[in-house]
Structure formats: structure tokens, C-alpha cells
Amino acid sequence: MDEGVTFPVRAGLDLHVELARGSAGAGGGGTRAGLMRALREAIRAGRLAPGSRLPSYRSLAVDLGIARNTVAGAYAELIAEGWLVARPGSATRVAPRVVAPAAERARPAPAGGVARRAHDLMPGRPDTASFPRAAWLAAARRALTAAPSQALGLGDPRGQLPLRRELADYLARARGVHADAERIVVCSGVDQALRLLAAVRPTPLAVEGYALFTQRARWAEAGLSTLPLELDEGGARVGDLAATGARTVLLTPAHQFPMGVALHPERRSAVIDWARATDGLLIEDDYDGEYRYDRQPVGAVQGLDPERVAYVGSVSKSLSPGLRIGWMVLPEWLVGDVLAAKGAWELTVGCVDQLTLADLLGSGGYDRHVRQSRQRYRLRRDRLVAALAERAPEVEVSGIAAGLHALLRLPSGEEETVVRRAGRRGIGLAGLALYRHPDYRGPAVDGLVVGYGAPPEHAFPAALDALCRLFPGQGG
Structure with missing residues (x-):
């Protein structure tokens, strides 16, 4: 040498x-x-x-x-x-x-922590490098210039009124949600929304058999059980709700996470019928409602009966999870209970960020950013599908009509091996087993839940190449 x-x-x-x-x-x-x-x-x-x-x-x-x-x-x-x-x-x-x-490769991840990754393909994460910094800064300047002094105080525990008004207009226009500002409660993301709803609905929660594990964790923290519903190509089998005895159900109807299917129209109506008959409540998590590619947008179930649905959403996919801005559109009868659980001084989202988002919504800047990012993510999805078709044709790709992730179905027994291989190579992705409810009795599916949103644009080709190399014949 x-x-x-x-x-x-x-x-x-x-x-x-x-x-x-x-x-x-x-x-x-x-x-x-x-x-x-x-x-x-x-x-x-x-x-x-x-x-x-x-x-x-x-x-x-x-x-x-x-x-x-x-x-x-x-x-x-x-x-x-x-x-x-x-x-x-x-x-x-x-x-x-x-x-x-x-x-760093040889160093184990700290207890309870996450190892640093060469490629982040975890689902549900946006490209934070594309955050609209200039538009956000301009909106913040306008909002601060126009805001009266009292807007910078503690304010209403429901959230800043300008933001709630703009959200009501935007959600009605873009997602078919029926709302007014008095029924919207601003919170620090969907996670806080679920904590509050668990506090006011202290009953078992029916959930999708494969779902984001933090959903059932919020109910477990409140000492409550969760009951899994079976899934098929039409989404959750809501006809089984009566047999569970639950009076609250949490669904992702527009784009089921992680399977990626939309709830069948008949089941959308059926879950509302169930709620009316049992005095029940549907919690609708519209986690990536802005991103639809190959189909007409699927509107919110909330529009079918606003008094039987608590609609929750956030900007964690569209702007940044670091902003910690989410919202609930509540039935009128539930607003008081949620505000009591939240507390008069439990103001978790800064007033300046709320006013800035209100301006961004009102000026059209938010819509422009969503349209641009929708096109960018669609192109990434197309590149992912094309690369896998060429280099790993044995992998079945599904759930790609919307959102920021794809489901890669694998032959039975291969999931754990591929997930371990990805970990050794510094590739962050999730196995489908991570999202399976421990009491789920439906058929087990081997697969990977791959997010294509997080890598910056310049790093996406390398991440895609690293993903393909996980499979046989590609260095796997």
C-alpha cells in the first residue's frame, strides 16, 4: 500500500x-x-x-x-x-x-433508540428538504404584521381562530369535510388527538388488523383494550363491528395504512349505519389525504354524518412532522368533552406557527406546495415501481394509488430475512409484521412497507438501488 x-x-x-x-x-x-x-x-x-x-x-x-x-x-x-x-x-x-x-456501522443502536441510517425508506415520512421555506417565511411575516397583540397571548384552547376558519374552508374544499371553526380543535399532531379521544371515549377501540401501532398504544396507555378487524381488498370488514361490542372504531378509510387500499363505498355507509345504531363514533385518520395519483380523490367519510365522525389530520406529511400541527373536526356533542380533557391552558402549538399556517392556507401557498409535492412523489413512486419491475420482478407491489409508501409483498417466510439484511446495510424500512395487531386472526402476509418520501431528491437513486439489492439476483 x-x-x-x-x-x-x-x-x-x-x-x-x-x-x-x-x-x-x-x-x-x-x-x-x-x-x-x-x-x-x-x-x-x-x-x-x-x-x-x-x-x-x-x-x-x-x-x-x-x-x-x-x-x-x-x-x-x-x-x-x-x-x-x-x-x-x-x-x-x-x-x-x-x-x-x-x-458507526459497528456501533449498536442505543437502547430504545434508532440507529443512524444510510437510506431512510421508512413509511410516512416526507422529504423535509422540500419544505417551502420561502413561502413559510413570507407567510410568517404577513401573519405577524397583521396579527393584533392579543393573538400572541394564550388564546383559545381550541386554537387560533384564523387557523380554524382557514382549516374549515380548506377541508371542505379539498376533502369534503363538513365543519365550522367552532368544531375544530387544533392539537400537536394526530398523536395528541388520539390521546384526547381516548380520554373522552373510555371504551374498547376497534382497529384495523394491520395498522400503525401507535394508534393502539394510545388506548393501552389509558388502560383500554383494542379489538382488531379483519382486512381484505375492500379495507376493514366493518360488518364485524357489532360482534366486537366496541362503540368506537379507528379507521384510515381513504388509504388504509399499511395495506394501501381504500374502504369500499358500501363499507363507508355501513360504518356510519353502525355508529348511528349503537351511539358509536368513527375516528377517521386522514393521514395522507392530499396525495392521490391514479384515481379520483376519495373524500372523507365524515361528510356522510359529521355527528358520528371525529376527523383527524395534520401537516406531518404535507409540510413537516416537526411543525407538530394537527387538528380534530369533532361532532358538536364531543367538543366540550375534548376541551375539558385538553385543559384551558394546554396550548401545545405555538400561536405564530398557527397564524403562519392560516396565512399559507388563505393565500393559496399551501395548495401550491401540495400540488408540487404531489407531482414529485408520484414521479418517485413511478421510479420505484419501474425499478422493482426490472430488477426484482418476483416482488408484488401494491397500495400505490396514493400516499407516500408502497407495500412490497414477499413469498411466505422471507420478510424477516430481508428486514434483517436491510438493517445490516443501513437501510431503514419496515416489515409488515411490525403493524400486525397481536390478537389479529386474519391471514398473515409477508411484506415490506417502503416509504419513498423521505430521501432528498439527490439521494433517491442511491436509496432505490440499495432497496433493489436486497432481493435475490441483485446482490441480496
Whole structure:
């Protein structure tokens, strides 16, 4: 192995790279290859962290004593490979994590924590790099300029009135929800909404047999049981509700999570009939209602009977989970109970963020962002489907007409093996078993729940390649 020669960069940004002896004096191709190897190794070892800014072509070329075109060529190839990123008018930087350092790969995840991943394909996560920063900032400025001083106080525990009014208009227009501002309660995401509903509906909860596990966790925290409903191609079998004895049911009717099917129209009517007959309540989680691709939008079940449905949603998929802004559209008879459980001073969403979202909704900025992101995610979905059809044709892809995830059905017995393989390679994805209710008696299905929303645009090709390599014949 050649002895390393160190070249400190003294002009512009400082950088410490090691080229093999003789590389700097070799021909352009050899020098470029040596520089690329040195930069890859610095990234692998963690000396160049994700987001680190690199020197300009000229600066690095001067300090290494090599041609500027050689540095430019090395940068260009590393950008194409996904190691670096560059945007017009901005410096070249190390891409978000593409290969975990050796020490980090060997380090176990902390107890109760999550290991850092090279590729995040967990379901339900949006591309936060596409957050509309300029539009949000402009909306915040307008909202603060227009807001009276009292709007910056503790305010109404239901949430800022401008936001509730804009939500009522938007949800009616975009999702077919019947609401007025007095029946909307703003909360810090769907998770808090479920905690509050568990407090005011202290009865067993019927849930979909495969569902987000945090849903049943909220009822378990309240000391209440959950009862699984069987699933088929028409969604939850709501005709079984009477046999469960439950008086509250939680469904994802527009795009069942994680199976990806829509609740059959007859079952939409049937669950309302059940609620009317039993004094029951449907909690409708419209978690990704904005994203529909190959079909007409499926409106909210809430529109069939607003007095029998508690409709919940948030901006965690459309904008960012970090904003922690969600809402409930409640039956009139339930508003008082929910507010009592929330508490007069339990104001979990900042007033400025509420007013900013209200402005973004009212100005049309939210609609513009949703339309743009819908097109972007649709293209990603198409690339995912095409790549799997070409490289892993034995994998059946379903649940792709909407949302930010796809269900990859696997032959029986393969799920655990593939999930473990993905973990070893730093690929974050979920096995279908993660979402199966422990008491579910329906047929077991092996599969992967793969999200295509989270990777930044420049990192998506590498994530897609890593996913395909999990399967036989692709390095799996």
C-alpha cells in the first residue's frame, strides 16, 4: 500500500486530503482517481461529515499542485455517484449520509433508540428538504404584521381562530369535510388527538388488523383494550363491528395504512349505519389525504354524518412532522368533552406557527406546495415501481394509488430475512409484521412497507438501488 502524502489546503477553505505518493504528479486520469479515492475515504471515515462544504476547484487545485480541470472532474464524478451535491450558486458539499463510517456501522443502536441510517425508506415520512421555506417565511411575516397583540397571548384552547376558519374552508374544499371553526380543535399532531379521544371515549377501540401501532398504544396507555378487524381488498370488514361490542372504531378509510387500499363505498355507509345504531363514533385518520395519483380523490367519510365522525389530520406529511400541527373536526356533542380533557391552558402549538399556517392556507401557498409535492412523489413512486419491475420482478407491489409508501409483498417466510439484511446495510424500512395487531386472526402476509418520501431528491437513486439489492439476483 502506498505511503500517504498529506496536502493541507491553505487558500480558501481548509481541507486535509491524503493522496497516494506520486498521484499529484501522475497523468490527469490517475490524479483524478487518486483524489476521488481520498475524498471517498474521508467521507467513509467521518472526517468529512454530511453537509460539509468543500473548497472551490481552483483553491483545491492550487494547494494540491494539480490541474483545476482534474479537481472539477473528480467533483463531477463524485456528484454523479451521490457522494457530493452541488446546486447552482452554492458550494459543493458532502451529500447527506450515503455510507456510514465503519465505526458507526459497528456501533449498536442505543437502547430504545434508532440507529443512524444510510437510506431512510421508512413509511410516512416526507422529504423535509422540500419544505417551502420561502413561502413559510413570507407567510410568517404577513401573519405577524397583521396579527393584533392579543393573538400572541394564550388564546383559545381550541386554537387560533384564523387557523380554524382557514382549516374549515380548506377541508371542505379539498376533502369534503363538513365543519365550522367552532368544531375544530387544533392539537400537536394526530398523536395528541388520539390521546384526547381516548380520554373522552373510555371504551374498547376497534382497529384495523394491520395498522400503525401507535394508534393502539394510545388506548393501552389509558388502560383500554383494542379489538382488531379483519382486512381484505375492500379495507376493514366493518360488518364485524357489532360482534366486537366496541362503540368506537379507528379507521384510515381513504388509504388504509399499511395495506394501501381504500374502504369500499358500501363499507363507508355501513360504518356510519353502525355508529348511528349503537351511539358509536368513527375516528377517521386522514393521514395522507392530499396525495392521490391514479384515481379520483376519495373524500372523507365524515361528510356522510359529521355527528358520528371525529376527523383527524395534520401537516406531518404535507409540510413537516416537526411543525407538530394537527387538528380534530369533532361532532358538536364531543367538543366540550375534548376541551375539558385538553385543559384551558394546554396550548401545545405555538400561536405564530398557527397564524403562519392560516396565512399559507388563505393565500393559496399551501395548495401550491401540495400540488408540487404531489407531482414529485408520484414521479418517485413511478421510479420505484419501474425499478422493482426490472430488477426484482418476483416482488408484488401494491397500495400505490396514493400516499407516500408502497407495500412490497414477499413469498411466505422471507420478510424477516430481508428486514434483517436491510438493517445490516443501513437501510431503514419496515416489515409488515411490525403493524400486525397481536390478537389479529386474519391471514398473515409477508411484506415490506417502503416509504419513498423521505430521501432528498439527490439521494433517491442511491436509496432505490440499495432497496433493489436486497432481493435475490441483485446482490441480496
